[in-house]
Every structure is written in C-alpha cells, then in structure tokens.
Amino acid sequence: MKNAKHIIAIFIVLGVLATAAYLLPKSDIESLWANSKAPAEEVADTTTAVQDTTPFIDRMKADIGVIQAQYSRRKKRDVWTLGNGATIIRYLLQAKRFIDKNNGKVLYMEELFNDNDAFQSANLDAISPDGDTLRINLQISRNIFRDNASYLSVSFQVTGAAFQQKRIMPDLISALNSLDYPYDLLITPFDMPEGFYPDLDKVKNKELVLWLLMESSSLDSRHKDMRPIRSYLTEDQISEIIANAKTLVPSANGIATRFAEKAVEHKPLLQAVLNASKANGLWFADLSQNKKSKVSEICPEINMSCKVLVPYNPDNSSLEDYIHKNLRSAARSGMSAIILPLTLESVQKVKTMKEKTAAQGTTLINLSTFMNTNKE
Numbered sequence: 352m353k354n355a356k357h358i359i360a361i362f363i364v365l366g367v368l369a370t371a372a373y374l375l376p377k378s379d380i381e382s383l384w385a386n387s388k389a390p391a392e393e394v395a396d397t398t399t400a401v402q403d404t405t406p407f408i409d410r411m412k413a414d415i416g417v418i419q420a421q422y423s424r425r426k427k428r429d430v431w432t433l434g435n436g437a438t439i440i441r442y443l444l445q446a447k448r449f450i451d452k453n454n455g456k457v458l459y460m461e462e463l464f465n466d467n468d469a470f471q472s473a474n475l476d477a478i479s480p481d482g483d484t485l486r487i488n489l490q491i492s493r494n495i496f497r498d499n500a501s502y503l504s505v506s507f508q509v510t511g512a513a514f515q516q517k518r519i520m521p522d523l524i525s526a527l528n529s530l531d532y533p534y535d536l537l538i539t540p541f542d543m544p545e546g547f548y549p550d551l552d553k554v555k556n557k558e559l560v561l562w563l564l565m566e567s568s569s570l571d572s573r574h575k576d577m578r579p580i581r582s583y584l585t586e587d588q589i590s591e592i593i594a595n596a597k598t599l600v601p602s603a604n605g606i607a608t609r610f611a612e613k614a615v616e617h618k619p620l621l622q623a624v625l626n627a628s629k630a631n632g633l634w635f636a637d638l639s640q641n642k643k644s645k646v647s648e649i650c651p652e653i654n655m656s657c658k659v660l661v662p663y664n665p666d667n668s669s670l671e672d673y674i675h676k677n678l679r680s681a682a683r684s685g686m687s688a689i690i691l692p693l694t695l696e697s698v699q700k701v702k703t704m705k706e707k708t709a710a711q712g713t714t715l716i717n718l719s720t721f722m723n724t725n726k727e
Contacts (some may be wrong), residue, residue: 379670382393407453414449415442416497424638426604428474435492436500436682436712439471442489446475454480466490492722496682496712503681503713504721505701506607507693508562508662519551526698528555532705532715536693537562537607540599542576558717559603561596561633566620567610582613582620589620590627597631604719605634607660615644622649627711629655634722638662638690656722664699682711688721 355456383628399400403410412431433442447457451462454644459476466472469490477485507527527534535558536551551559564570564579567685578592597603607626617639628635634656637646648655663673674689682688691697708715716724 352446366450387529402437407455407481408485409451410453411446415445417424418497420493421475423488426488428486430488430490432469432495433489433491434495434497434712435470436497436685437491439473439489439491440489443473443475446477446489449478451475469493496710498712499714500712501685501687501714502716502721503536503677503686503704503708504688504716504718505532505704506537506560506688506690507697508537508609508690509539509693513693514544517710518546519554522653522693522695523693523698526695526702527557528553529555529702530698530704532556533558534715534716535560535718537609537690538600539564539577539609540596541578541684546615558719559591559598559600559719560636561603561606562609563596563606564609565594565611565614565615565624567613569610577609580614580620580624582617584620586623586626589623590630593624593627593631595631603633605636605722607636607718610640611637611639612641615639615641615646618645618649622653625649625653625655625657629653634658634719636660636718636722637698640664658688658722660688660690663692673719677712678707678711681708681713686721688718 352676374628416434417431418434421427421430423430424487438500443460449461450457456478458478460473462473463470470493472488472490475485475487475489477487509519512524533556536554537560538551539562551557561568563575564574564581566582570579570581578595580589584592593606594604606624608615614624625635627663635646637644637657638661640661642661646657646659663670667673668676670691673691677687677689689701689704691701705715
C-alpha cells in the first residue's frame, strides 16, 4: 500500500512538470533554470556616509586643543585658552591649517607681545566655511600644560662604580626597579664581569644602549680589552667591533659615545662608525661635547637618526642643577635628555621624576623614542 502511494505521488509530480513544459515557451523554462542556478543578486548598499554635524567652531577648538573658551567684552573677542607646551606660533599655524582645510579663510594673524593676561598670545581673524566672522584671541596658559607637550628621557652610564665584587650592586638593581617610568642603561659590552649580563636581566623597564669607547686622549692601555674604536683601525675592523657589540647585546637599539672627542671630529673614522651603526639598525648619540663634532653634518647625508646630547659633568654643576636644567629645557624647547652615572645617589635624585614631569606636561620616554622624535 505504501509503495502504491509513492508511485501515485511520482506520477503527480511528472504530470505537473509536463504541464509546465507545455504551457511555457522553451526560452522561459531555460531562463527559470538559469536563474535558479545563478547566485542571488547582492543587495545594493543604500547606506550613506554619516556626515559630521559638529559645528565648525567646535571642531576647530578640538583640533587645536582649546581648554577654555569665553567672550571678553574688554577685548571684544572670543578668548581661547590653550595648554602650555607649544609656542603661540605653532598654535596659529595649526589653526590656519584647519581653517584652510575646511574651506574657511584667514583674514589676519598677529602675535601679541604686551598681553599681561597670558604666557603667550595672538589675535586671529577669519571667515568660517558658513561665512561667519571669527575674532579670536588665542592665549597660552601659564599653569595648565597640554598632554605630551614635551618629552624627557633618563639614562644611566654603567661604570665601575656600579659594581661590587664584580656584580652589579643588589641595592642598585632594587633602586632601578623602583623607578616607575622607562629609562636607559648605557653599557660597554666588552670585558665585563662574568655576572654582568645575568644581573642586567634582573633590571626592569630598561632599554640597553651600546656605550662604546672611541678615539680620545683619555684612552690608554687599561682600555685595550674594551675594544675602543681607534683612528688607525680599518673600516672592516670598525664594522666588526660594532657587529660584535650588537651580538653581545642583541636588544640594543643604539650607540652612545664614550670619551670620543677625537673620533667625532675625524670624518673618515666617524663615517665608518655611522655606516656600521646604520647597517646594524642602530641610532647614534654623540655625548662627547666636542663643539667641532661632525655628527650633525654627516648624519643627514646618510639619512641616519642622530642627536648630540649633554651628559652630566660634575665639574660644571651639581646633580640637582643638572636635572632641574633639563626639566626646564624640556618644558621650553619640547625635548631634553638626562644622562647620569649609575649610582645610588643619581637614581635617588630621579626617583620622583614622573611626578615632576607630569606637573609640566612632559612625557618620560626611552632614548630610542627620543632619538626618533622631533618637536616643532
């Protein structure tokens, strides 16, 4: 009985198909069949980009970083207060770029030199894209700093004073690990005590820099095993020293000079050092304080990241004065670097550095970030 029902059902289906074949032209059947195999058409995307409906003036405030806005009846202008840490000229140029980009028009810009209400100030007149006239007084706050207004790096030179019985003093390791910001250790990789590298592994938040001895009147026979880069070495020998140093400290990102006042003014020697540094992916910091240094001349020629930095010199100032000077320099110029000998005293002097930099809008960064950062 069940088989009979199945047979009847089959005949019914065949009958329906035969009727369809008779009633529909062949072309229509083929069309239906083709459409049944064709992929479904993609639904057209009818969504449109959402336009920013924020008023032009509010977008401009956000772009240049206005921290307070109010109207001054005395000045007959809108007064926009900006964070300290950038010059008023930089703010004016930033405002002009924004106005031009949004099809507005700058009518007048003037830096003011007799405004007692602000650290720095300027007047700006412009036409908005909607045709409104803008009369703005831009002024930089004396006390409120913009985020990332400036940058400061802190580094320590690892000398023999850091060791005790051929190991880095445990108290120094603890002191370094108490610092709550990134910092650098400048190390001479050759002829170091057996426990030096295991001790380095115990130090947190550090970046390592190759602190290499170079041609100097301070070099003598005591430094032979530290493989100083001398003026009589060939280019290949110099390349080998730098490559070996990088092999010993593979995480190192740069080279800083140790002594080197003669090396940086000896052009062939310096070129060999810089070429080998670049080949190993290392930036170069000149700490020699030699005014005749050719680093700033040669580095742009080979498209290499270099900077001339000033380490602490006890003959010129106290630790406190040196640190304070660089903190102030960061706030004024946008960037500065502190380079100290690695001692318990020096680490203690910069223990609260994060609080001091935060108060003036300065961000603490390692030397690699510092070397690749430019401030306007």
